[in-house]
Each structure stands twice: as structure tokens, then as C-alpha cells.
Amino acid sequence: MAAERKPIDRRKQIIDAASKSFAMFGYKATTMELVAKLGGVGKGTIYTFFATKEVLFEEIVKQMTAEMKAIANASIDRKKPFFDNLNRALHGVLQFREQHELFVKLNQELWEVRTPTVQDGLAQIERAVVNFIEQEVRIGIQQGELRSDNPELTAYLIFRTYIALAVEWGRTREPLSREAVSDHMTTLFRYGLSGEPEATT
Amino acid sequence: MAAERKPIDRRKQIIDAASKSFAMFGYKATTMELVAKLGGVGKGTIYTFFATKEVLFEEIVKQMTAEMKAIANASIDRKKPFFDNLNRALHGVLQFREQHELFVKLNQELWEVRTPTVQDGLAQIERAVVNFIEQEVRIGIQQGELRSDNPELTAYLIFRTYIALAVEWGRTREPLSREAVSDHMTTLFRYGLSGEPEATT
DNA sequence: AAATGACCGAAACGTTATTTTGGTCAGTTA
DNA sequence: TAACTGACCAAAATAACGTTTCGGTCATTT
Structure with a gap:
């Protein structure tokens, strides 16, 4: 097994986590902290991909x-x-x-x-x-x-x-x-x- | 002119006043006090015809x-x-x-x-x-x-x-x-x- | 007997104290 | 050194609370 696949797609992780959270709790009740936690990602990382929650x-x-x-x-x-x-x-x-x-x-x-x-x-x-x-x-x-x-x-x-x-x-x-x-x-x-x-x- | 018509219809007065007020200001902003005033009627009188605002x-x-x-x-x-x-x-x-x-x-x-x-x-x-x-x-x-x-x-x-x-x-x-x-x-x-x-x- | 408005308690409102949260960035990690 | 992180900050949301408003009552007046 060639050890190569490892560039974890943070962007996708974030989108998936956010998708679920928005669907489950709605827009307001979804906090960036929560999205970070669900996505297994630091909160700051989200902001390297998306400027704002909106x-x-x-x-x-x-x-x-x-x-x-x-x-x-x-x-x-x-x-x-x-x-x-x-x-x-x-x-x-x-x-x-x-x-x-x-x-x-x-x-x-x-x-x-x-x-x-x-x-x-x-x-x-x-x-x-x-x-x-x-x-x-x-x-x-x-x-x-x-x-x-x-x-x-x-x-x-x-x-x-x-x-x-x-x-x-x-x-x-x-x-x-x-x-x-x-x-x-x-x-x-x-x-x-x-x-x-x-x-x- | 025979002086006989005088039984002022309070009920009608109230309904007319309330109708106008509800249409103008909506349900919430219409106060019983206001309806009384608009209807030229004491507040208590309203309650002899209608049990509640509702x-x-x-x-x-x-x-x-x-x-x-x-x-x-x-x-x-x-x-x-x-x-x-x-x-x-x-x-x-x-x-x-x-x-x-x-x-x-x-x-x-x-x-x-x-x-x-x-x-x-x-x-x-x-x-x-x-x-x-x-x-x-x-x-x-x-x-x-x-x-x-x-x-x-x-x-x-x-x-x-x-x-x-x-x-x-x-x-x-x-x-x-x-x-x-x-x-x-x-x-x-x-x-x-x-x-x-x-x-x- | 019919009508009234001062009066009452509860709900609404405005204000201020407290908490939460979107967003940043100095520092850590790989 | 570039990607990533979470403690940190200001702003916004929320809670606490004193004040006002309003639906509804009833003793008094007409």
C-alpha cells in the first residue's frame, strides 16, 4: 500500500459538517464552534475557506x-x-x-x-x-x-x-x-x- | 318630529369602532381603551357585550x-x-x-x-x-x-x-x-x- | 338598570448586566 | 514555512429586572 493519500480535504469536511448542522439545528443555532467540532477542524480553519458564516x-x-x-x-x-x-x-x-x-x-x-x-x-x-x-x-x-x-x-x-x-x-x-x-x-x-x-x- | 328614536345602539358603535381600529392598527395595537374612545363609550360598556377582546x-x-x-x-x-x-x-x-x-x-x-x-x-x-x-x-x-x-x-x-x-x-x-x-x-x-x-x- | 372610569394584576416593554458567538491572529505543528 | 489551531476580543444575543401599559373588574354614578 503506497502511503500517499493524506491531503485531508478540510473544505469538504467543513461543508459536510455545516450541511448537517444547518439541516439539524437551523442557521441560527449552528455556531461556527460547533461546525469546527463536527468537522474535526479548528475554528480558524473554517475562515481560510469561507469569509463569514453567511x-x-x-x-x-x-x-x-x-x-x-x-x-x-x-x-x-x-x-x-x-x-x-x-x-x-x-x-x-x-x-x-x-x-x-x-x-x-x-x-x-x-x-x-x-x-x-x-x-x-x-x-x-x-x-x-x-x-x-x-x-x-x-x-x-x-x-x-x-x-x-x-x-x-x-x-x-x-x-x-x-x-x-x-x-x-x-x-x-x-x-x-x-x-x-x-x-x-x-x-x-x-x-x-x-x-x-x-x-x- | 316625534321625539322617539334615541335607543343608541352601543353594540353597533363598539363593533364599528373596533372594525376600524383593527383594520387601521391591527389586533395588538388596538386597545380596549381606544375602542371605547372611538366608539364614544365607556370601557366597561364593551364588556357588557363582549366577554373579552378576543x-x-x-x-x-x-x-x-x-x-x-x-x-x-x-x-x-x-x-x-x-x-x-x-x-x-x-x-x-x-x-x-x-x-x-x-x-x-x-x-x-x-x-x-x-x-x-x-x-x-x-x-x-x-x-x-x-x-x-x-x-x-x-x-x-x-x-x-x-x-x-x-x-x-x-x-x-x-x-x-x-x-x-x-x-x-x-x-x-x-x-x-x-x-x-x-x-x-x-x-x-x-x-x-x-x-x-x-x-x- | 345601564353605563362608566378608577383601579388591579398580569403581561409587555425598555434598560442594563451577563453570556454567547462570529471572527482574528499570535503561536504551534508538521 | 505554510497549514492549522484555539485563546481572545468586540459585537450581538440573551437574561434579569424595574417600569409602563393594557385587558378586565366593579363600586359608583346617571
């Missing part, structure tokens, strides 16, 4: 956003119809969301104490998601698969409906399964409430 | 809910199709909302300081609205005008979409006009995003 947090949000975008992109198949893609992307994001508690925790924290940094982070994620959907909507329009005089608004509506079904509905009623969420999304946006019950394009 | 507030919420329901009901014409009714009811409620600042103020207050009483009041209004829509959805289904395997969820989605368009969208983007809101609602729920551009049933 920057560290933003990095993690950015990373998570990229990861989600990758998942969504992977589930898009340009040869398949818009609604199939929407459905699959939805499933992917939903699953990701369930695995990574960060969003949930952050939203909770935003409700309990209004931390501007957290608000910004969440807003950034929302913007990324809506942008992604908007782009897909534009492609769908070009393909003649759907109609919209305002792709951004349409994307926003899709996003809000998703949140309503996947998160908000479950706060006062029996939560919906992943399947139920994407079923409702698809049928609503495909045909609206009137029209035919089922048909495949 | 009860007074609930009464006003109840009254406002009833008023909204009346407006919505008035705009419903059983002979006309579901979507026409939805559209008209929407217009009515939107207009009502703009006239009475209470909702706006209450929502703002709920964001700034979490007052449980305010939260309950808002939740009650939401429940009333969703119930109303649900009932209309059920009728629409019976008439074969629309399809839904879960009227409550459908009603909830209609409500959330309405809020998204009328309120939330305007927080980060250029607000939509009343017309734009109901146009988008109608087209989305009628046909979804695919399907024909325009057609009248």
Missing part, C-alpha cells in the same frame, strides 16, 4: 440548488412530452426534499425567527426552481405542447401549486403521497378541471 | 366572513356555468378585499408578530372561503361541468392559486390587475395549459 451558508444553499437542478435535468427527456417531464422532475425533487431536511428546517426557522440570511437562501432556491420551470415551459410552448402568454407567471403558478400540494395541504389535512401530488399536478395543468378524464397525447 | 375580534371576523359570503353568493347564478360564477365571485371578493384593509393588515401583523388570535381569525376566513368554493365545486361536478376526485382539495387549490396570483406574485413582481387575476384563474382551471386557446361552453 458565505458558508450560501455555499451550501448553492450546492444544494445545483444538486436539485441536476436531478431535475436528469429526469428531463427532450424526446418526451412536457407533462411527462414535469411529472418525473417533480418526483425527483420531491424525493430529494424528503431526504434532505434542510428545506424543511429552513422554512420552519423562517416562520419562528425571521433571519434575513435564511430568507435570502430560501428566496434563492425558489428563484432557481421557478427559473428552471420557466425554461421548460418556454420549450413546451415552442413545441406547441402548451399555451401561455406569460411563461414566468405560469412557472410561478406551477411552483406554488406544487408547494400547496406537497407542503401546505399537509399542515392542516392528511398529507398527500408523492404519487398523489404529481397526479394532481399533472391532471390540473394538463386539462384543467373541465375536459376529458383521461387521454394520452 | 371575542370582540372574533365577532368582527365572523361578520366580515358573512359579508364576503353574501357577496360571493350574490354573484352566483345557478343558471350560468361554473367558470362564469367562479369568475364573478372572484371579482367580488377581490374588490371587497381592496376596500376592507382588515385582511391585508391582519396578514401583515401575522408576519411581523405571531399573534395566535390573529392566526386563528385568518384560518377561520380561509376555512370559510375554501368551504364555499368546495360547495360550488360539488355543484359543478353534479352538473357535469367539471371533474374532481377530491372536491375539498380542488377547492383548496383554487383558493391557493387565487392567493398566489392576487397577493404573493405582487410581492416580488409587478402586481396583477383584478382582470388579469381572474383571467388567469379561469383559463388555467378551465383548460389547463394544453388544449384550445379560447372556446365558450
